[in-house]
Amino acid sequence: MSRIVHVVKDDCTSCSLCADTHPQYFRLDSDDLAETHNNGANVNNAEIPDGDIAKVQESIDDCPGECIKWKD
Numbered sequence: 757m758s759r760i761v762h763v764v765k766d767d768c769t770s771c772s773l774c775a776d777t778h779p780q781y782f783r784l785d786s787d788d789l790a791e792t793h794n795n796g797a798n799v800n801n802a803e804i805p806d807g808d809i810a811k812v813q814e815s816i817d818d819c820p821g822e823c824i825k826w827k828d
Contacts, residue, residue: 760827761812762800765789767823774815774824781812782824790823801827 761781763774768789774782775790781802785791792802804812816824 758803758805759809759812761792761802761804761816762825762827763790763792764823764825765791765800767821769821769823771820773818773820777818778808778811778815781808782815792824 763782765785770784770788770790772784772788772790775784781792781794781804782790783793791800793799794802812824816826
């Protein structure tokens with residue numbers, strides 16, 4: 757079962773840790789704020805397959821702004 761992840765941009769510190777670690781799911785927008793994506797689609801509403809959920813959870817746990825969230 758996949759999960760959906762997004763970034764609360766108001767809380768983003770622009771550290772780029774998530775984008776540097778997992779560029780397949782995170783990138784910085786034109787304002788240097790993180791957002792999620794799937795190959796450029798599903799912007800800030802990225803679907804994460806089962807096999808990568810633990811990797812994305814690490815980004816959530818390591819985020820200094822605590823702005824990466826799973827959608828329920």
